Amino acid sequence: xxxxxxxxxxxxxxxxxxxxxxxxxxxxxxxxxxxxxxxxxxxxxxxxxxxxxxxxxxxxxxxxxxxxxxxxxxxxxxxxxxxxxxxxxxxxxxxxxxxxxxxxxxxxxxxxxxxxxxxxxxxxxxxxxxxxxxxxxxxxxxxxxxxxxxxxxxxxxxxxxxxxxxxxxxxxxxxxxxxxxxxxxxxxxxxxxxxxxxxxxxxxxxxxxxxxxxxxxxxxxxxxxxxxxxxxxxxxxxxxxxxxxxxxxxxxxxxxxxxxxxxxxxxxxxxxxxxxxxxxxxxxxxxxxxxxxxxxxxxxxxxxxxxxxxxxxxxxxxxxxxxxxxxxxxxxxxxxxxxxxxxxxxxxxxxxxxxxxxxxxxxxxxxxxxxxxxxxxxxxxxxxxxxxxxxxxxxxxxxxxxxxxxxxxxxxxxxxxxxxxxxxxxxxxxxxxxxxxxxxxxxxxxxxxxxxxxxxxxxxxxxxxxxxxxxxxx
Amino acid sequence: xxxxxxxxxxxxxxxxxxxxxxxxxxxxxxxxxxxxxxxxxxxxxxxxxxxxxxxxxxxxxxxxxxxxxxxxxxxxxxxxxxxxxxxxxxxxxxxxxxxxxxxxxxxxxxxxxxxxxxxxxxxxxxxxxxxxxxxxxxxxxxxxxxxxxxxxxxxxxxxxxxxxxxxxxxxxxxxxxxxxxxxxxxxxxxxxxxxxxxxxxxxxxxxxxxxxxxxxxxxxxxxxxxxxxxxxxxxxxxxxxxxxxxxxxxxxxxxxxxxxxxxxxxxxxxxxxxxxxxxxxxxxxxxxxxxxxxxxxxxxx
Numbered sequence: 012x013x014x015x016x017x018x019x020x021x022x023x024x025x026x027x028x029x030x031x032x033x034x035x036x037x038x039x040x041x042x043x044x045x046x047x048x049x050x051x052x053x054x055x056x057x058x059x060x061x062x063x064x065x066x067x068x069x070x071x072x073x074x075x076x077x078x079x080x081x082x083x084x085x086x087x088x089x090x091x092x093x094x095x096x097x098x099x100x101x102x103x104x105x106x107x108x109x110x111x112x113x114x115x116x117x118x119x120x121x122x123x124x125x126x127x128x129x130x131x132x133x134x135x136x137x138x139x140x141x142x143x144x145x146x147x148x149x150x151x152x153x154x155x156x157x158x159x160x161x162x163x164x165x166x167x168x169x170x171x172x173x174x175x176x177x178x179x180x181x182x183x184x185x186x187x188x189x190x191x192x193x194x195x196x197x198x199x200x201x202x203x204x205x206x207x208x209x210x211x212x213x214x215x216x217x218x219x220x221x222x223x224x225x226x227x228x229x230x231x232x233x234x235x236x237x238x239x240x241x242x243x244x245x246x247x248x249x250x251x252x253x254x255x256x257x258x259x260x261x262x263x264x265x266x267x268x269x270x271x272x273x274x275x276x277x278x279x280x281x282x283x284x285x286x287x288x289x290x291x292x293x294x295x296x297x298x299x300x301x302x303x304x305x306x307x308x309x310x311x312x313x314x315x316x317x318x319x320x321x322x323x324x325x326x327x328x329x330x331x332x333x334x335x336x337x338x339x340x341x342x343x344x345x346x347x348x349x350x351x352x353x354x355x356x357x358x359x360x361x362x363x364x365x366x367x368x369x370x371x372x373x374x375x376x377x378x379x380x381x382x383x384x385x386x387x388x389x390x391x392x393x394x395x396x397x398x399x400x401x402x403x404x405x406x407x408x409x410x411x412x413x414x415x416x417x418x419x420x421x422x423x424x425x426x427x428x429x430x431x432x433x434x435x436x437x438x439x440x441x442x443x444x445x446x447x448x449x450x451x452x453x454x455x456x457x458x459x460x461x462x463x464x465x466x467x468x469x470x471x472x473x474x475x476x477x478x479x480x481x482x483x484x485x
Numbered sequence: 486x487x488x489x490x491x492x493x494x495x496x497x498x499x500x501x502x503x504x505x506x507x508x509x510x511x512x513x514x515x516x517x518x519x520x521x522x523x524x525x526x527x528x529x530x531x532x533x534x535x536x537x538x539x540x541x542x543x544x545x546x547x548x549x550x551x552x553x554x555x556x557x558x559x560x561x562x563x564x565x566x567x568x569x570x571x572x573x574x575x576x577x578x579x580x581x582x583x584x585x586x587x588x589x590x591x592x593x594x595x596x597x598x599x600x601x602x603x604x605x606x607x608x609x610x611x612x613x614x615x616x617x618x619x620x621x622x623x624x625x626x627x628x629x630x631x632x633x634x635x636x637x638x639x640x641x642x643x644x645x646x647x648x649x650x651x652x653x654x655x656x657x658x659x660x661x662x663x664x665x666x667x668x669x670x671x672x673x674x675x676x677x678x679x680x681x682x683x684x685x686x687x688x689x690x691x692x693x694x695x696x697x698x699x700x701x702x703x704x705x706x707x708x709x710x711x712x713x714x715x716x717x718x719x720x721x722x723x724x725x726x727x728x729x730x731x732x733x734x735x736x737x738x739x740x741x742x743x744x745x746x747x748x749x750x751x752x753x754x755x756x757x758x759x760x761x762x763x764x765x766x767x768x769x770x771x772x773x774x775x776x777x778x779x780x781x782x783x784x785x786x
Contacts, residue, residue, distance in 0.1 A: 094743045096639065108597035112604070116638040118740060120711040147706045151639045156578060156603025160637050164706030268539035284746065295739050299747035302605065332595055377538035396539065408532040412539070431532050438535040449532040 041078035043315045044323035047306045051077045052092035055308045058279040060418040064398040072099050073250045074279035080245040083475035088170040091117040102276035103260040105384030107332040112153040137166040161191045168202040173476025198252040204469035205460045207421045211453040212240025223454045237454025243480035250467035265395040273395035274381050278309035309389030312429045317344045331387035359435045366439035379417045392418030427452035562624025562653030565660035574609045589664035607643045608633040623654035634773040638744040644671035645773045676729045679776035683756040683767045687724040690717035708740040708780030727757035735782045
């Protein structure tokens, strides 16, 4: 091979290596940015917002933290950070500034510090004296800068240890669903759950492999079904179910899908105090100063593969009202530039990608866009669109307006949706909404555990004693 | 040797390059021809051809906040500080924002963001000017300020009263105020007032009356080792409280620091609690003009 031909290949090598970041598989937001990847208890992995299927007069918000929790995580099982402020932020007038904030702070109690055990016998209730390391939490709601502490001392369930320690886990978790009487009867839950996200994490980061297409890969492997790379792992979830009229700007249930009060913006945020001083005596660090955002999450994918490496930490500390600084990355996303090179024969729409701006920054006109709203990256949910009786995991791309990117439901296959959106396989760009663009996917189409039919909807967490990682197939 | 390594490196590099090109071509080709039986692959379900949105009229514009109110231009530093605190007292954070220095406005970013930040700022309910001084950096105004008292893990501690000094600076012909006071000295209830509160709390616990004890706590749940709270009920008998001491006497106050911040020692006290055979500290903090129990900790004895 001549020197010139080898030189021509060098850019292709770089492009190919970057494919690992092309496909939207940063596990949604698990370890998506350099700094937050080193701070798991503050790392929000996913945020969901949907009209509750069994209580359509309410909206359910779910935020998950602590990515890739190994269920056998003893003896110090996973728990929320005591020095962290967890938040859901809601913008109900499309100015990209939160109008309502729900906040959560956790306290750990150790009943007996003279044992190494998480529990000294079976935990059969939330006040069981065998449960040695437990957490309670407080919930507050902030309306336009006015904070009301809604509840404190709420119990979080233990982690799912195993048949000897947590023999009836479902009952423990059910007992940890609390009602907030001073917030319209909102329900709240905070504790360990199965990670509801699903993606073939192991394959796509192995030189952009897609398991169903293994035989066509340059480095061939046996053809296989997709494997859920986060299957068998848990997260720590905060779930909140709030009456719709507690979220709108006018305090009323929207009159219809075209009522501008029907659309809210949602994102989760994790904050830490600005200054941290490590202890020299074995104690925890002293933290002081204002609360600073260290993790921020709205729509999946954006900070994973649209925002470049050098800006990811900045994105996590920024606020939606200043998202104009990231506009160019959405209008001309790096992944879309790479797809035609890596998938010869596949063409994508040219920049500027106003289709992606609609999906990620402004909402889609006629669905979840508020006229004259300020562009910002967060989930947009039209609360007047009722839940679907037969949800399509492809959401709006599957003809189901109750799903992503109108909010986000647990079963929504955001990996496939966003992969297709990047390829232009949406009605915004009809010339590209065709095969193969509109068939792209990673081969993992559902979670490894079925979701619950009632709040908090996420499946029971895997137990440490008996769990399976990377189960093949749905 | 070095040459051979380099040559082998080139070979490996070429192999990788070739493989990756093949990867791109191969995957692309596969995508184009489709997979035959990918049971878990959704290739059989393409995206919709067009969106089907709810029918109806186009949405109307978002309601715009009333911006007709404006602050009267302050004529002095004192005037500016008073106008700023008045706006905050009246819940008009939008007007208060207009009175901030340019640097402070930049820090918050927008009036709406300043409104959002009010949850973490002490809320004044009244104030009285007690002094002032002009300096090179601006005019300092000292006031006795009354606040809405607060003690929670979200916004931390705010005393009912404090002596504060605020700074106004003149720029471009306008007097504007810095967002935070240059000094803030909370006025706390007398330490001795904590003793009867803790004594009553311990007696309530000793009689296993959790409801009565809870009324003397800042919140239903307390910080610190959970087993200590149950000791008085388990042990019974007579319990008493001693004179308060500083937080540095406790074996472990980390939970309080994590909840309320590093300055927790400035406003919390330890009250020794002693029963027939056990003893520990009750951690107390002011809630308005009263002390309330916020946690427990061992006294190391």
